[in-house]
Amino acid sequence: MPLLDRTGAITDPWVRLDETAPLAARQVIVPLTRLEPDGAAVLTSGAKLGVAVGGDTGFELLRPWLDRLSLIAINFPSFTDGRGFSLARQLRVRGFKGELRAHGYLIADQLGFALATGFDTVEIDDSLAARQPVAEWLAAAKTISLSYQRDYAGPCNILEARRAARAQQNTRVAQTEPAK
Amino acid sequence: MARQDALYILTANDLLEGDVVFWSGAGWARDHRAAQIARNADETTALDAIGAAEKAARRIIDPYRVEVTLGADGTPVPVRFRERLRTLGPTVRLDLGKQAALRANSLL
Amino acid sequence: MYRYDEFDHQFVQDRVSQFRTQVERHLGGQLTEEEFRPLRLMNGLYLQLHAYMLRVAIPYGTLSARQMRTLADIAETYDRGYGHFTTRQNIQYNWLRLRDVPDILQELADVEMHAIQTSGNCIRNITADPFSGVAADEVEDPRPTAELLRQWSSLHPEFSFLPRKFKIAVTGCRDDRAAIAVHDIGIRVVRNEAGEIGYEVWVGGGQGRTPMIAKKIRAFLPKKALLAYLEAMMRVYNLYGRRDNKYKARIKILVHEVGIEEYARRVEEEFAALDASAIAADAEEIVRIEAYFEPPAYDRLPARAAALENAKKNDPAFANWVSINVGAHKAPGYAIATVSLKPIGGVPGDATTDQMRLLADIAERFSLDELRVTIEQNIVLPQVRQDDLYAVWKLLAAVDLATANAGLITDIISCPGLDYCSLATARSIPVAQAISRRFADAERQRLIGPLAIKISGCINACGHHHVGHIGILGLEKGGEESYQITLGGDPTENAAIGERLGPGLTADQTVDTIERLVAVYLAKRKPGETFVAAYRRLGHDHFKEALNAAA
Numbered sequence: 001m002p003l004l005d006r007t008g009a010i011t012d013p014w015v016r017l018d019e020t021a022p023l024a025a026r027q028v029i030v031p032l033t034r035l036e037p038d039g040a041a042v043l044t045s046g047a048k049l050g051v052a053v054g055g056d057t058g059f060e061l062l063r064p065w066l067d068r069l070s071l072i073a074i075n076f077p078s079f080t081d082g083r084g085f086s087l088a089r090q091l092r093v094r095g096f097k098g099e100l101r102a103h104g105y106l107i108a109d110q111l112g113f114a115l116a117t118g119f120d121t122v123e124i125d126d127s128l129a130a131r132q133p134v135a136e137w138l139a140a141a142k143t144i145s146l147s148y149q150r151d152y153a154g155p156c157n158i159l160e161a162r163r164a165a166r167a168q169q170n171t172r173v174a175q176t177e178p179a180k
Numbered sequence: 181m182a183r184q185d186a187l188y189i190l191t192a193n194d195l196l197e198g199d200v201v202f203w204s205g206a207g208w209a210r211d212h213r214a215a216q217i218a219r220n221a222d223e224t225t226a227l228d229a230i231g232a233a234e235k236a237a238r239r240i241i242d243p244y245r246v247e248v249t250l251g252a253d254g255t256p257v258p259v260r261f262r263e264r265l266r267t268l269g270p271t272v273r274l275d276l277g278k279q280a281a282l283r284a285n286s287l288l
Numbered sequence: 289m290y291r292y293d294e295f296d297h298q299f300v301q302d303r304v305s306q307f308r309t310q311v312e313r314h315l316g317g318q319l320t321e322e323e324f325r326p327l328r329l330m331n332g333l334y335l336q337l338h339a340y341m342l343r344v345a346i347p348y349g350t351l352s353a354r355q356m357r358t359l360a361d362i363a364e365t366y367d368r369g370y371g372h373f374t375t376r377q378n379i380q381y382n383w384l385r386l387r388d389v390p391d392i393l394q395e396l397a398d399v400e401m402h403a404i405q406t407s408g409n410c411i412r413n414i415t416a417d418p419f420s421g422v423a424a425d426e427v428e429d430p431r432p433t434a435e436l437l438r439q440w441s442s443l444h445p446e447f448s449f450l451p452r453k454f455k456i457a458v459t460g461c462r463d464d465r466a467a468i469a470v471h472d473i474g475i476r477v478v479r480n481e482a483g484e485i486g487y488e489v490w491v492g493g494g495q496g497r498t499p500m501i502a503k504k505i506r507a508f509l510p511k512k513a514l515l516a517y518l519e520a521m522m523r524v525y526n527l528y529g530r531r532d533n534k535y536k537a538r539i540k541i542l543v544h545e546v547g548i549e550e551y552a553r554r555v556e557e558e559f560a561a562l563d564a565s566a567i568a569a570d571a572e573e574i575v576r577i578e579a580y581f582e583p584p585a586y587d588r589l590p591a592r593a594a595a596l597e598n599a600k601k602n603d604p605a606f607a608n609w610v611s612i613n614v615g616a617h618k619a620p621g622y623a624i625a626t627v628s629l630k631p632i633g634g635v636p637g638d639a640t641t642d643q644m645r646l647l648a649d650i651a652e653r654f655s656l657d658e659l660r661v662t663i664e665q666n667i668v669l670p671q672v673r674q675d676d677l678y679a680v681w682k683l684l685a686a687v688d689l690a691t692a693n694a695g696l697i698t699d700i701i702s703c704p705g706l707d708y709c710s711l712a713t714a715r716s717i718p719v720a721q722a723i724s725r726r727f728a729d730a731e732r733q734r735l736i737g738p739l740a741i742k743i744s745g746c747i748n749a750c751g752h753h754h755v756g757h758i759g760i761l762g763l764e765k766g767g768e769e770s771y772q773i774t775l776g777g778d779p780t781e782n783a784a785i786g787e788r789l790g791p792g793l794t795a796d797q798t799v800d801t802i803e804r805l806v807a808v809y810l811a812k813r814k815p816g817e818t819f820v821a822a823y824r825r826l827g828h829d830h831f832k833e834a835l836n837a838a839a
Contacts (some may be wrong), residue, residue: 080326080409081450086526089446093561107323111309116445122818132318143306146299148439150515151566153447158439159573160296166572195315196387198339203318238315242335262768266337270707271718272635276368277338283418 002129003101004111004168009134012123014050014071023047026029029073032057035065043068049142050099055083059090060101066096073123076104085117095118109140116154187248189215189256190227191266192240197258200266200278201240203230208240211265213255217248289350289658290580299442300397303404307331308390330410330448332378335387337710340384341420343406348416348434348458349377349668349712351659353648358399360644361394371644373629374636375701375752376455377415377661378406382708388793403499404442409450409523413439417466418458418662421581422624422670424616428477428485430460432578433514436569440515447522451529452537454522457492462781467663468781469493469502470755472539473521482506487514491521491551492543495749499632499785500540503548505555511574517555524554540582551637576720582657584671587657589621592673601701606681608730609692614677623674627667627684633721634688643687654680662738663752663779665701666694680792696740697806698724705745706760706769710744714762714769715795719743722799736806739819757781757820758802759786761806772797775805775831776823785826790835798810804834 003012015025019033023042029050030038042049050071053062062072072091074084088100102114103123109141122137146161147154189212201208202215209215218224224245231243235237246263248256258264269277292300304507307328314324332343344359351359360380363371366388368383374380384392396402403707406413410786414434419431422703437456441447447454459466460477470472474490487509493502509517528546530536541549560613570654600607615624627647629637639647647667652660654676660668672680693699700723703709720743727733746763759774768794777786806819808831813822823831 008311036760038372077322079450081531082446083448083527083531086523088529088720090523090561091597105535107319109306109323109327110318110449110539113445113448113533129718136313136318140309142308144299146295146302147445148442149444150569154445158299159569161295162293162571162573162576187483193335193339197385198335198383200338206474235321238321243323261764262337262712263768265706269338271715272707272721 001123001125003121004134004137005151006115006138008138010121011079016018016052016073020112027070029071031036039065052103053087055081055087057087062091066094069098070098071101072096073097073101073103074119076106078101079105079110079151085113088114088118092153107136108151109138111137111180112144112155115141116147116149116152125170127151141151185220187250187281188224188227188245189258190218190231190243191215191246191263192234192243193230195238195241203227203234208234212258214249215256217250217256217275218245233252289352290431290577293566297397297399300391300400300402303331303402303443304393304397307393311386311390313689324747326408326449330394330405330408331389332406333384334407335710336377336382336704336708337706337712338708339382339665340386341708342381342389343374343378344381344383344401344403345413346377346379346401346661347404347414348420348431349436349661350419350420351651351661351810352399352429353657353659355401356648356651356659357396358401358645359828360641362395363644364641366392370638370640372635372704373531373639373661373665375663375665375703375750376413377418377663378413379661380704382704389706405448407453408423408428408447408448409454411444411450411454412437414441415455415457415466415471415663416439416667417461418660419465419615419624419670420660421462421583422617422619422622423461423463424618425463426460426618427479428460428619429581430458430466430475430477431581432456432574433475433477433487435577435580435802436514436574440518440569444704446519446528449525450522452534452539453524454539455817464779464781464783465663467752467755467779467783467815469781470495470635470752471502473518474502475514476810478508484510486510489517489521489616492540492548493783494540495752495754496538497749498538498541498544499749499754500544501541501785502540504551506550511527512568512571513559513564513720513832515558515569516562516567518797519567520555520558520562523552523558527598528772550628574804582803583619586619587673588748589595589619589673589675591620592797595675596677599678603678606678608692608734609681610677612692612696612734613694617671621674623672623677624668625672625677625680626662627669627689628691629666629686630693630699630724633689635717635727636700636720639667640687643689646683646687646689646744650680650683658817663697664694664700664791665697680774691828692730693733695738695740696733697727698743699735699740699758700724701740701742703746703751705743707752709745709750711748711766712762713747714745715772716743716745716751716760719760719762719771726803727797731786736810737818739806751778753777754785755783756786757823758805763792765792770794771837772794773798773801775828776820778820789828789831801834805831808834814816 021068022087027048052073257279268279347513431436455469457466462522472491480749489506490502515604700720702716703722706712742752743760744751755777773789774786
């Protein structure tokens with residue numbers, strides 16, 4: 001399954017474990033149900049810990065683990081279900097610094113939104129990648145070059161750009177005014 | 181006499197033009213009177229398959245079957261009022277929609 | 289009014305290119321129909337009964353002459369010479385081709401307009417009091433707030449795939465002409481005891497299948513907290529709003545099911561976690577937006593224009609129009625004129641290319657280049673000198689736009705209904721036309737006084753029937769059109785949901801029943817008492833006799 005970030009396709013160093021697979025890897029993503037029983041063991045072994053959750057997973061379940069998790073993978077059951085965007089933003093607002101990964105069903109046109117709400121990577125399944133190759137995702141994310149929402153990681157923020165333009169104008173005015 | 185199965189025609193809208201269209205058996209017609217009529221279960225299933233295939237080929241949008249009866253001239257007449265409106269146009273603007281041409285040619 | 293800067297221009301330009309590419313990618317097979325559908329809806333493009341329909345946003349209902357001319361040009365070039373103004377300050381074109389839509393969006397972008405989020409499960413066009421900035425009783429012009437929200441909600445990365453559509457309305461007055469009580473979020477600009485200006489925030493109102501009046505969540509929200517607070521409100525909805533049932537997915541159901549206290553608790557908790565100052569627009573940005581809505585330089589005029597009084601004396605038809613369609617303006621010598629899009633027997637909300645162009649001309653010559661669109665599907669000329677009113681009226685009369693019925697029984701709100709809409713279960717427009725013809729007599733209308741009839745052609749309630757003084761809901765029963773009457777609804781600061789009168793009626797019976805309801809009212813009202821006031825005093829049962837006579 002192709003994995004991409006804002007620059008393009010990347011290789012995936014993480015191993016996704018199911019409910020029963022042994023904890024034998026350097027970077028493992030466990031299901032949410034294994035976080036409590038197995039999370040500590042993964043960390044003790046020196047491996048990096050990731051967890052796979054749904055968009056409907058309450059933030060409170062993850063709160064105690066935030067500074068020990070290196071990755072949180074949020075599932076989108078359908079591209080029309082935007083809960084994952086809110087969970088991602090919630091995690092970023094609460095200071096989660098690790099990797100946020102979207103998986104499940106997003107479409108190319110949503111890459112920009114995913115990046116803006118705090119995701120670093122998106123995993124797409126092979127059949128979708130055949131229809132919407134990685135290049136199409138990158139192109140779609142670039143179509144909208146500006147954004148209005150402050151405090152999100154969207155493209156060129158319009159409010160900041162306006163502020164910068166005003167500051168520049170004030171500097172020019174100050175420079176052209178004769179010293180008193 | 182045994183009750184006859186319902187009769188159906190296949191309708192959709194043209195993907196690029198938006199016009200209401202009907203499957204004629206060989207392609208999509210603007211006039212519902214040219215529509216192919218499914219008279220039994222096999223023909224009905226075939227119509228459904230055509231709708232799905234034509235949608236997948238991105239020629240039309242929103243295909244579905246419409247129940248019809250036969251008019252005096254043997255052409256299909258939709259049973260539901262909503263579907264009759266789609267063959268005509270808005271009742272509040274008789275100058276618009278398919279009915280406009282029919283009126284111009286004194287067919288309505 | 290607001291003007292785009294280079295960034296706003298680039299943004300809508302990007303949006304046009306994006307949609308053009310999305311159409312191409314759909315035709316090329318990269319986007320399936322299921323994937324393309326929500327994307328086109330987020331750009332206001334529906335498939336309706338006969339063709340594609342495009343809904344164009346008129347943010348907070350404000351239009352310039354140039355923009356109105358472009359709306360007319362689009363109707364002429366790409367449609368059938370008319371457009372339909374809606375109850376949410378949008379205009380709809382009914383006969384479009386998908387292949388033309390990117391070009392239409394380009395024409396809109398050229399005059400600082402768009403169709404962004406006029407449909408889909410996202411934050412819709414931000415609506416506001418159509419009398420904003422000119423109403424005599426205003427705390428503050430709500431349009432700078434509405435414009436801030438327009439920008440903030442545009443392609444919001446977190447809130448574009450909500451459980452369901454989301455509607456926000458803003459007013460600056462106690463008199464509510466924006467129906468904030470029946471919006472997902474309603475915002476009223478208020479002044480607190482310390483004299484500071486802030487917002488009263490309401491949530492969970494709505495119409496549709498389960499009508500509800502909004503609940504107050506904050507009595508006073510400081511202005512600079514607005515965006516962070518809305519972000520918190522939207523996030524709680526996005527995370528907890530129901531996604532298992534389309535009919536239970538609006539925020540009103542969430543607020544109803546968990547209770548306003550619990551919803552508010554979750555919002556406050558989320559709000560507390562946010563850095564409001566990092567989210568808010570900076571003070572200079574607010575000043576920048578507000579500057580566009582500074583009151584224009586009004587001429588210094590006497591409070592009452594002698595020319596107006598003379599014209600009224602000499603022309604009773606004009607005097608009648610003034611008494612019904614013209615309202616008080618905050619500047620002496622000026623007036624707010626409502627242009628009715630409800631000619632007797634006409635299609636409510638429709639305007640032809642010629643009418644739109646004439647309105648643009650009038651706005652330019654007589655209304656400081658401003659037009660407004662109302663939730664009653666009328667047009668407002670907000671800045672008319674009283675001594676120009678007669679000239680304006682004569683121009684309007686020449687194109688059938690001088691009907692004197694604002695707020696009266698023939699000023700009917702109607703959704704497009706089954707004549708155009710693919711969701712409708714019955715026609716709405718013909719019922720509106722029949723009622724309008726029945727009550728055509730101007731003197732009779734004046735005698736009846738304020739009475740709002742609102743008609744929806746299905747349970748989705750686009751025609752606002754729940755908040756009509758008399759509401760009419762069109763349904764399909766046994767293959768026939770059937771109409772249900774409700775009484776006592778009100779979209780204003782006294783918001784109420786109408787109560788059902790009885791079983792379904794035919795269209796003809798509906799018109800007869802309304803006539804009898806009016807007769808009951810006329811017989812029992814006290815001097816000066818409006819229909820809805822009499823209904824509240826007398827009670828629902830008093831009006832049932834009107835229905836019984838129909839059976």
